[in-house]
Amino acid sequence: MIVLLVALVITSGLLAGFFFAWWCSCMVGLRNVRDVTFVETMLRINAVLPNRRFIVPFFAPVLLAPIVAWMLLGSDQRPAGIWAGVAAIFSAFTFVITAGRNVPLNESLAKASINEASATRRAFEVPWVRWNSLRTLTSVVAFVASVLALASRS
Amino acid sequence: MAGFFYAYSVSVMVGLRETSDVTFIETMQWINATVRNVWFGSAFFGALVVSGVTTVVAWVSGARKTGMWMVMAFVFYAAAFGITFGFSVPLNNELRDAGEIAAMTNPAAIRAEYEDPWVRWNNLRTIANTVALLAMGGAMRELGRLDRSWRAEET
Numbered sequence: 474m475i476v477l478l479v480a481l482v483i484t485s486g487l488l489a490g491f492f493f494a495w496w497c498s499c500m501v502g503l504r505n506v507r508d509v510t511f512v513e514t515m516l517r518i519n520a521v522l523p524n525r526r527f528i529v530p531f532f533a534p535v536l537l538a539p540i541v542a543w544m545l546l547g548s549d550q551r552p553a554g555i556w557a558g559v560a561a562i563f564s565a566f567t568f569v570i571t572a573g574r575n576v577p578l579n580e581s582l583a584k585a586s587i588n589e590a591s592a593t594r595r596a597f598e599v600p601w602v603r604w605n606s607l608r609t610l611t612s613v614v615a616f617v618a619s620v621l622a623l624a625s626r627s
Numbered sequence: 628m629a630g631f632f633y634a635y636s637v638s639v640m641v642g643l644r645e646t647s648d649v650t651f652i653e654t655m656q657w658i659n660a661t662v663r664n665v666w667f668g669s670a671f672f673g674a675l676v677v678s679g680v681t682t683v684v685a686w687v688s689g690a691r692k693t694g695m696w697m698v699m700a701f702v703f704y705a706a707a708f709g710i711t712f713g714f715s716v717p718l719n720n721e722l723r724d725a726g727e728i729a730a731m732t733n734p735a736a737i738r739a740e741y742e743d744p745w746v747r748w749n750n751l752r753t754i755a756n757t758v759a760l761l762a763m764g765g766a767m768r769e770l771g772r773l774d775r776s777w778r779a780e781e782t
Contacts, residue, residue, distance in 0.1 A: 482764045483757065490630015491638070497666035498631070499639055502658030510650045518642025526637040530630075623764055624771030 474548075477541050478557075478626065481619045484533035485560065488567070489616040491530065492609040500602050508590035512582070515597070519579045531571075534564040534615055545626065556622035563615035567608045574604040628674050628707065629756035631667070636753045640746050648734040651742070652722065659719040671711075674756075675704045678763070685766075690773055696766035703759035707752040714748040 503511055523531065538561035545554035578601045585593040639658075643651050678701040685694035718741055725737045 479761070479764060483760060486760050487630040487633050487757070490628065490632075491634040492630075493666075493670070494631040494634035494639075497664060498658060498662050499634070501661045501664065503654065505657045505661065506653050510653045513646055513650045514643065514654050517645040518638055521641045521645070522638055524637060524641065530633070620764065620767050624767040624774075626768075626771070627775055 474541075474544055475626075477537055477544070478619075478623050481534060481537045481541055481557070481560065482616075482623050484530040484537070485564065485612065485616040485619045487530040488534055489609070489612040491527075492567075492605060492612050495605050496602075496609040500598075500605065504598075508594045509587065511594050511598070512585075512587055512590045515579075515582060516587075519583065534560065534612075534619070535568045538564050538615070538619065541622065545622070550626050553622045553626035556618045556625060560615045560618035560622060563611045563618065566611040567615065570604055570608040570611065575601060575608070578604075628670055628704070629753065629760040631670065632707075632749055632753040632756055635749050636746075640742075640749065644742075648738045649728050651738050652725070652731070652734055653728050655719075655722060655741070656728075659723060674759070675701070675708055678704050678759070681766070690769070693766050693769040693773065696762050696769060700759045700762035700766060703755045703762065707755040707759070710748050710752040710755065715745060715752070718745050718748075 503514060506514070538557055542554050542557035542561050545551075545557055578597055582593065582597050585596070587593070643654060646654070678697060682694060682697040682701050685691075685697050722737070722741050725731065728734065731737060
């Protein structure tokens with residue numbers, strides 16, 4: 474039980490920081506590069522994700538949080554169980570945003586032509602950044618809720 | 628902060644490995660030029676300062692176990708901080724001083740000097756920050772225990 478809860482804190486923390494880096498660093502730097510550089514960089518990065526080191530923190534929170542919430546609520550750990558439930562809901566949001574918005578954008582980028590880098594970039598950058606901002610927020614909330622679940626479990 | 632460096636370890640640098648030298652240099656130069664912003668700064672300096680302050684407060688108020696976890700968090704944040712200023716920042720400065728990509732005669736050589744050491748130090752600070760994150764979790768757990776025992780005493 475405690476092992477699962479600690480694993481939830483670590484993986485949700487890594488995931489929140491991951492999207493945070495993309496939000497306040499990667500996409501801010503890439504805003505200034507030329508269109509060809511932008512498209513090449515995003516294509517290569519998308520092509521190497523998901524990889525083994527990314528997949529665990531990406532899938533763990535959305536799978537672990539509901540299990541942990543259910544176990545906590547079942548063993549009379551109400552406050553902790555509710556926090557884990559909040560983590561489960563926000564992890565699910567993160568997952569749905571990624572699968573429903575960012576992944577389709579990545580897929581259409583992969584199909585687009587690098588010869589029309591400027592148009593390709595225009596269709597991709599602004600919506601991708603917007604959805605990434607939102608999942609940064611949902612994953613940070615999930616992380617905070619996971620920490621509070623750990624703190625309030627007696 | 629753990630997740631921030633983790634993103635560079637498992638996504639950005641892995642993807643950039645496949646790109647041309649010019650794309651690599653242009654991307655990293657711009658990422659480095661824009662990273663000193665308020666969001667990154669708050670998280671990067673905040674983790675060190677807050678863990679330091681919390682360590683002192685925990686020891687002074689007699690919360691020994693919380694304090695021990697916080698010492699551990701502070702030490703590992705400080706290690707990541709040292710790696711950043713001792714190795715990553717000098718590498719970033721060299722890359723910046725290499726100048727504009729258009730004027731570079733040998734971008735492959737510039738990239739070669741930068742990429743491997745930067746990635747190695749980034750992996751190390753990702754690990755250091757993840758240990759600090761774990762220690763912070765330990766501290767929160769002890770703090771939760773203390774909070775419950777104080778409340779039990781009050782009632």
